[in-house]
Amino acid sequence: MKSKKANYKTVLTVIFSIISVLYVFPIVLVVINSFKKKTSISLRPFALPDGKSFVGLDNYINGIEKVEFLKYFGYSLFITAASVIAILLFCSMCGWYVTRVKNTFTKALKFAAIFSMVVPFQLIMFTLAKTADTLHLNTPVGIVVVYLGFGAGMAIFMFSNFAQSMPLEIEEAANIDGCNPLQMYFRVILPIMKPTYVSVGILEIMWIWNDYLLPYLVLDIKKYKTIPIVIQYLKGGFGSVDMGAIMACIVLAIIPVIVIYVFCQKYIIEGVAAGAVKG
Amino acid sequence: MEKALKKYLPVFTFPTAIAFLIGFIVPFVMAVYLSFCSFTTVNDAKFVGISNYIQAIKDPVFLHSVGFSAIFTVVTVILINVLAFAVALCLTQKIKGTNLFRTVFFMPNLIGGIVLGYVWQLLFNGILAYFNRTLTFSSIYGFWGLVILLCWQQVGYMMILYIAGLQNIPGDMLEAAQVDGATGAQRLFKIIIPSVRPTIVICTFMSLTNGFKLFDQNLALTAGEPSHGTEMVALNIYNTFYGSTAAYRGVGQAKAVIFAVALALVGILQMRLTAGKEE
Structure with missing residues (x-):
């Protein structure tokens, strides 16, 4: 009996090992x-590079120069970091507040935030781009406001759900000790909300870093691009398509993500799991 | 405490509320209004009643995209959830390498739809090249290409949620069933599946909306080719706005409203169907 069970576990490990290799x-x-x-990529993608087709780092050098990859990588990094920090800070304050103080305004805000989660982006893409344009939010700094607004739904929802489960006693004690609400928020509530910060942060990073259509429509793309826009631009057929540069840029786009993932996978996977249980 | 808090309403809620106004409320209201107008920019909007909606539901390309999206969503919801659940069951058996497999299967979620689309385009076209075909040879190829791509991406995500759900089942419940002589199938259908019902509800809901809203992968992998054959709803709306024949933005806006309402209805229906069985 025991050996039979051990056997089937080994078989499962072998099967999953094979699937994992296929997966990557x-x-x-x-x-x-x-x-x-570049000419041997489309023709024979499964062939390993040999003496004739091997070009070393040429594609990388070419790709980086051709699309100013590093500059746009920087924009992507800035937009993602700034937007996520803004969302975490402001939406956690807002999410906690609408749970503790119930009036017409906070109720309406929470309802609208939840409602916004089910609205597909295509419904508002045109008018959002116009609004952002009118308000001069078509820059990497301005788009942070747009992300805070459009991303607020999920964040408010998750933070307010978490706030509901937080014991009031701690906050009351802090109040009696003479904390004003802001001091209380940063010294008492924020530390308790840490797990939700991790969950929301990871989900928002995954969304914003990879987002294509929103920045494409909102940003002034003659000046500013993000990584997904660069890849689509390269492939989207402006002149001849340079497959070598595309492959190199795709690798450059993926590698930082995988490196971060390898180091933080425990938090990422736990954060995603926790996020869904609450959501 | 309520009193002290009330004074702080602007501090806690205004940053998010103002961004939300810009990033969602204003564009949303404008979008719904513009769906009843004829316009190319917002400034030249003329009220035309429901004629946009009539044109939208008479557009054969739009109707095709709705059908394509619907079939695609049904296929992917079933495949993703069955596969993710099966993998989750296997990976909660304490087999060797579980952590590694989990890490590998989740990885594609961190990479954006645009990048993934081009990664798989290279692979599919490489295989099809042996038959002198490409991915855009027929809509059937594009359909299954998109199905494989989305499964590859999302099975890992849903797997994480199912694992979290499975780990919440008390171990002694399963042991007791085993002692009572329950077969594997009985344990699966009488204990495991009913216990993870909340997770099933969340996962089917998420894969359902993800399937319907799919855009990036569609744009990158097939771009709707051949001749709109693999164009899904979101891409069809996008093309109505920004494609070469972009004179019908009002119709695009009407399509987007139809899309949003349909998505909400399908979501509510699904929630009722999967969650309502408890009573």
């Missing part, structure tokens, strides 16, 4: 092709 294969394929001459 598409990514590996892109990495392999990023070292090949």
Whole structure:
């Protein structure tokens, strides 16, 4: 009986090992092709680079120069970091507040925030781009306001749900000790909300870093692009498509994400799991 | 405490509320209004009643995209949830390598839809090249290409949620069933599945909305080719706004309203169907 069970566990491990290798294969394929001459990528994607088709780092150098990759990587990084920090700070304050103080305004705000979660982006994409344009929010700094607004729904929802489960006694004690609400918020409530910060932060980072359509429509894309826009721009057929540069840029877009993932995977996976249980 | 808090309403809620006004409320109201107007920019809007809606539901390309999205969503919701649940069951058996497998399966979620689309385009076209075909040869290819891509991306995400759900089942409940002589199938259908019902509700809801709202992957993998054959609803709306024949923005706005309402109805219906069985 025992050995039978051990056997089937070994079989499962073997099966999943094979599936895992297949799972990462598409990514590996892109990495392999990023070292090949651009003409041999489309023709024979499964061939390993050989003496004739191997071009070393040429595609990378070419790709980085051609689309000013590093500059746009910087914009992507700034937009994601600034937006997520803004969302975490302001939406956690707001989410907690609408749970503690109930009046017409806070009730309406919470209801509208939850409602916004089910609205598909396509419904407001045109008018949002126009609004952002009119208010001159078409810059990497301005788009932070747009992300705070459009991303507020999920964040307010998750923070207010968490606030409902927080014991009031701690806050009352802080109040008696003479804290004003802001001091209380930053010294008492914020530390308790830490797990929700991690969950919301991870979900928002995954969304904003990879978002294509919102920044494409909101930003002044002659001046500012994010990584997904650059990739789409390269492939979208402006002149001849340089497959080598595309492969290199895709690899450059993926690698930082995977490096961060490898180091923080425990938090990321736990954060995602916790986020859904509450949501 | 309430009294002290009330004075702080602007501090806690205004930053989010103002951004929310700009990033959601104003564009939303404008969008709904513009769906009853004929316009190319917001300034030249003329009220035309429901004629946009009539044109939208008479547009064969739009109707095709709705059908395509609906079939696509049904197929992916079933596949993603069955596969994710099966993998989650296997990975909660304490087999060797569980953490590694979990990490690998979740990884594609961190990479954006645009990048993933091009990664898989390389792979699919590489395989199809042996048959002298490409992904845009027929809509069927594009359909299954998108299905494989979305499953590859989302099985890992839903798996994480199912694992979290499965781990919440008390171990002694399963042991007791085993002692009482319950078979594997009985344990699965009588204990495990009913216990993770909340997770099933969340996961089907998420995969349902993800399927319907799919845009980035669609744009990158097939761009709707051949001749709108693989164009899904979100991409169809986008093309109505920004495509080469962008004279019908009012119609695009009407399509987006139809899309949003349909999405909300399907979501509510699904919640009723999967959650309502408890009573």
